[in-house]
Amino acid sequence: MSVALKSWRANEGPKHLIMMFWIAVNVFLFWRTFMMYFSGAQYYYLHKMLGLGLCISRASASVLNFNCSLVLLPMCRSLLTFLRGSQRVTGRCVRRLLDKSKTFHVACGVTICVFSVVHVSAHLVNMVKLMIFLALFLVPGVTGVLLVLVLFLMFTASSYCIRVSSYEIFWYTHNLFIVFYIILMLHVAGGALKYQSNVEARPPGCTHNNLSSWTNHKAAGEKGAEFSGAPQTVCQEEAHFQPHFPQTWLWVSAPLCLYCAEWLYRFIRSSTAPVTIVSVVSDPCDVVELRMLMSGFKPRPGQYIVLNCPSVSSFENHPFTLTTVSPFYGSIMEMDILSTCIFSNLIGSSAFLSRPRVHVDGPFGSPSEEVFNYEVSLCVAGGIGVTPFACVLQALFDDWRQYKLRRLYFVWVCRDLQSFYWFADLLCGLRERLWRDNRPDYLNVQLYLSNTRGLQVIGEERYRFLSSRLRIGRPKWKLLFQEIGRANQLKRVGVFCCGPKGISKALHTLCNSNPHTGTAFEYNKETFI
Amino acid sequence: MGKIEWAMWANEQALAAGLIYATGGIVGVAGQFRGWQFACFGIAAGVFVCLLEYPRSKRGKGTSVERTGQYCFTVCVKAFGPLTRNYYIRAFLHATLCVPGGFMLATVLGCVCLGIASLIYLTAAIHGEHWEPILPRREPPKRVGDSIKEPPQNPPPRPPPELRRKKADKLEAAAYDNPMSVTVSE
Secondary structure, three states, X not given: OHHHHHHHHHHHHXXXXXXXXXXXXXXXXXXXXXXXXHHXXXXXXXXXXXXXXXXXXXXXXXXXXXXXXXXXXXXXXXHHHHHHHOOOOOOHHHHHHHOOHHHHHHHHHHHHHHHHHHHHHHHHHHHHHHOOHHHHHOHHHHHHHHHHHHXXXXXXXXXXHHHHXXXXXXXXXXXXXXXXXXXXXXXXXXXXXXXXXXXXXXXXXXXXXXXXXXXXXXXXXXHHOOOOOOOOOEOXXXXXXXXXXXXXXXXXXXXXXXXXXXXXXXXXXXXXXXXEEEEEEEEOOOEEEEEEEEEOOOOOOOOEEEEEOOOOOOOOOEEEEEEXXXXXXXXXXXXXXXXXXXXXXXXXXXHHHOOOOOEEEXXXXXXXXXXXXXXXXEEEEEHHXXXXXXXXXXXXXXXXXXXXXXXXXXXXXXXXXXXXXXXXXXXXXXXXXXXXXXXXXXXXXXXXXXXXXXXXXXXXXXXXXXXXXXXXXXXXXHHHHHHHHXXXXXXXXXXXXXXXXXXXXXXXXXXXXXXXXXXXXXXXEOOOO | OOOOOHHHHHHHHHHHHHHHHHHHHHHHXXXXXXXXXXXXXXXXXXXXXXXXXXXXXXXXOOOOOOOOOOHHHXXXXXXXXHHHHEHHHHHHHHHHHHHHHHHOHHHHHHHHHHHHHHHHHHHHHHOOOXXXXXXXXXXXXXXXXXXXXXXXXXXXXXXXXXXXXXXOOOOOOOOOOOOOOOOOOO
């Protein structure tokens, strides 16, 4: 049990710590703003008019400020790639936290939606209390309605099934975020909310010299409950109210400027670096392999790029993992991508007719880069999810000695036998190389064919290494973990998964729960969508 | 680029719009706003839209992802046949349901969101999409191959015990008796 705790601490601990800290900051901001409007002297009259609606709307607004500023930071991909790459500055714990950047972005997004609902509901109550329905047609009202509509479009197109089925809808609606931020800046500039600026000279509950004693007594009596200790003072001047400086501008401007600067840098870099498509190969199972040459580009194994092809679609950018990265000539790098998606098929078909212009944005870091930083790694790939590991295998083939990695377990689960032919040569070549270098235990390959119908074998003589490791049916993860645990006692094993949700969930559970003779399993998941 | 499934997005929007409509209605009724009767209608319409939109449609191509526990809703929605299958009818229904929400402050947002969902459903209908229920696939029961008529009743014949036992003086043959010849493994 203590070993499972060790794995759990390594896998879940830092992530949960950051989440607890983030929730604590949100709760603190909500509570502090709530109390300021509930009992602050400068908001006394406003609170009297609006009641709880004021406090809830302002408190939710401060949480919204915080999350609108944080939500952009996980999307600064070049910055995160730089942090991941500078291994001397950031430890493995921080790099593994960077893997969770998309989850954090989603958490901030959901919080923005939830607190927008709270904020809008509270303002509706405020409007009804003050009977100022025309406020809906002022700047804060109109911008507020537009913000909700933009958020509605973005949120509804961000669900997992939309991203998987129609990525374009997600992409185009999510790029409305810039409209969201512009309208947000205008929303807070209305100056509808005012505070009393001369509380010292005219504290609430003070007595007027020229008013009747009954009025003074009533006002003092009302205020008596809150300011029972304070002596009754005379109002020295009339109350002055002035609007706040829009705090949202302070919260949001820095992350927005950072994101825009980074976007500009990526745009200039991808526009000016020329990319040539060298070959387009059709592989089995509707897969297209694109080979490209690009200069001034130094990707690391496991990284991914984002492609844009104006002849296919001007505004769409799609991510692809690099399957091969090798120096071609001088500073020119040759790289391959393997894909089943329609976008790559269209690039491929247009490449047959002419030389289409392609823009490459990246390279960006991914969890698979960490494979080399463990002594023992388990890589589990599902179907086309093998692409990040293909680059890893290629890097090991080029020079396995330079890395810390000493043993690699490679499990590949496919539905179709033909899929194994994508990297059959690479696997056999790497195994030959390792045998020649007298490291036969370095690479352990297990291939699984989940489609159990009919007799299926890899018949070719040159792939005999693979055919003897081919198993029909789904893998038994518990047995695999036990085998790895027994063979690598007291070690830290990195588990990397790129495949369907079912597999990644099973692996995640096993990494945390199964005590394996002193071996700790650290879980790293690769996601694209 | 590629075939966009508009209905899937319209479904997400309509579900979210139903929740917003119902929430606005609850705020309106709880706060006893002017025109709270429209808020009551908002709650009823919001809940109805949520129930109608909860079961996802089967995708034209690819794996369909079900919502948790949607099977009973699928059966109910399927029972209405062409009324729920056709997206023109759904678009018209949502457009009709959203109109009363525009008369009350709390339900205005729900009205606008449901209106947008109605437009996207109209787009889906124009593209020829329709609602298909996701039903559990019944796999045919695994049958034993036709060539196996009857499994054997008795074990295979074995040589008598004297021949089976290895003699200790024959050291070369005293090794483990393999049932079949073994070649050097790769």
